[in-house]
Amino acid sequence: MTRGPKPAALFLSPAELETLQSLVRRRSTHQDIATRARIVLACADPRATNTAIAQRLGVSRQSVVTWRQRFLAHRLDGLSDAPRSGAPRRVGDDEIERLIALTLETQPADATHWSTRSMAKNVGLSQTMVSRVWRAFGLQPHRQETFKLSRDPAFVDKVRDVVALYLNPPDRALVLCVDEKPQIQAVEGTAPVLPMRPGQAERRSHDYRRHGTTDLFAALNVKTGSVIGACTKRHRSQEFRAFLDQVEASVPADLDVHLVLDNASSHKTRLVHDWLVKRPRWHLHFTPTSASWLNLVEGWFLILTRRCLQRGTFVSTDSLKAAIQDYIEQTNRDPKPFVWTKSADEILASVKRFCQRTLNSHH
Numbered sequence: 001m002t003r004g005p006k007p008a009a010l011f012l013s014p015a016e017l018e019t020l021q022s023l024v025r026r027r028s029t030h031q032d033i034a035t036r037a038r039i040v041l042a043c044a045d046p047r048a049t050n051t052a053i054a055q056r057l058g059v060s061r062q063s064v065v066t067w068r069q070r071f072l073a074h075r076l077d078g079l080s081d082a083p084r085s086g087a088p089r090r091v092g093d094d095e096i097e098r099l100i101a102l103t104l105e106t107q108p109a110d111a112t113h114w115s116t117r118s119m120a121k122n123v124g125l126s127q128t129m130v131s132r133v134w135r136a137f138g139l140q141p142h143r144q145e146t147f148k149l150s151r152d153p154a155f156v157d158k159v160r161d162v163v164a165l166y167l168n169p170p171d172r173a174l175v176l177c178v179d180e181k182p183q184i185q186a187v188e189g190t191a192p193v194l195p196m197r198p199g200q201a202e203r204r205s206h207d208y209r210r211h212g213t214t215d216l217f218a219a220l221n222v223k224t225g226s227v228i229g230a231c232t233k234r235h236r237s238q239e240f241r242a243f244l245d246q247v248e249a250s251v252p253a254d255l256d257v258h259l260v261l262d263n264a265s266s267h268k269t270r271l272v273h274d275w276l277v278k279r280p281r282w283h284l285h286f287t288p289t290s291a292s293w294l295n296l297v298e299g300w301f302l303i304l305t306r307r308c309l310q311r312g313t314f315v316s317t318d319s320l321k322a323a324i325q326d327y328i329e330q331t332n333r334d335p336k337p338f339v340w341t342k343s344a345d346e347i348l349a350s351v352k353r354f355c356q357r358t359l360n361s362h363h
Contacts, residue, residue, distance in 0.1 A: 152288035166340035173256040177297035186314035225337035237269035
């Protein structure tokens with residue numbers, strides 16, 4: 001028989017019951033809050049004891065007692081942490097609000113953006129306090145990003161067309177993302193690279209010697225992640241047609257081929273048009289103007305640049321081509337496809353929200 005006083009009865013209203021159950025189900029709920037909600041829901045059973053609840057939920061008996069009493073005293077508000085002890089705040093909400101407003105709406109007279117030191121001097125707070133407020137509200141005046149909105153009148157139709165290929169490709173068809181990476185430079189530093197060592201990053205000279213350039217054509221298989229590539233001296237329609245011949249020789253003859261590519265002039269010449277007319281199984285899908293992010297091969301170009309080209313040393317265009325071809329072979333030995341997840345409706349809704357924010361910024 002359990003000794004000691006019986007736990008205080010806890011009754012939940014329908015609204016409280018619904019709120020607690022939603023806290024438990026919601027994935028975004030902090031685990032501390034979710035655990036407290038489970039304890040309170042268990043305590044609502046008049047037959048449950050504190051010890052039995054603690055054993056079932058994997059918490060201590062004292063935790064069950066604490067949150068039962070907190071809920072009885074403060075109801076749903078009692079699930080939050082109580083204010084901690086310590087020195088009172090010396091910076092009030094009004095000062096914080098003024099600091100945030102100045103950060104977002106003004107700029108210093110002698111600079112294009114605020115720094116922690118200039119803002120601290122302007123508002124009369126410490127640099128540490130300014131840093132803490134900016135960090136708490138996600139403000140980073142020193143950073144800047146770029147954006148480009150497509151002005152293509154067929155933007156919506158092209159987005160739906162390309163995304164449909166990614167999410168629901170046609171039967172017995174091959175979807176390839178094609179693009180060029182032009183003017184890849186074969187560069188070599190004017191001094192040998194100093195290798196990394198404990199406490200010292202790798203160092204290389206800031207100036208370099210150029211040994212020529214090459215252009216890379218690449219076709220990414222959306223389903224498998226494998227790549228067909230070719231390095232050429234130029235990226236005219238003649239080279240593009242020759243690359244299409246290479247792609248055609250590499251894909252099964254019994255499959256339709258859907259190409260996702262951009263609006264470069266070399267893709268739309270008479271030479272390419274006549275080549276396509278003779279091959280009815282080939283279908284072209286163009287991304288919107290200024291929307292290269294819709295072409296999956298751009299992601300592979302980014303990885304190629306970071307892993308192979310950015311810090312590479314190439315004494316000639318031949319060594320550059322060899323490095324690129326070697327990376328293509330490594331990719332094809334263990335290909336990993338890029339998985340497209342957003343639907344066309346989600347993309348268009350995101351662009352709409354961005355356009356609305358841009359229009360409402362009064363710039």
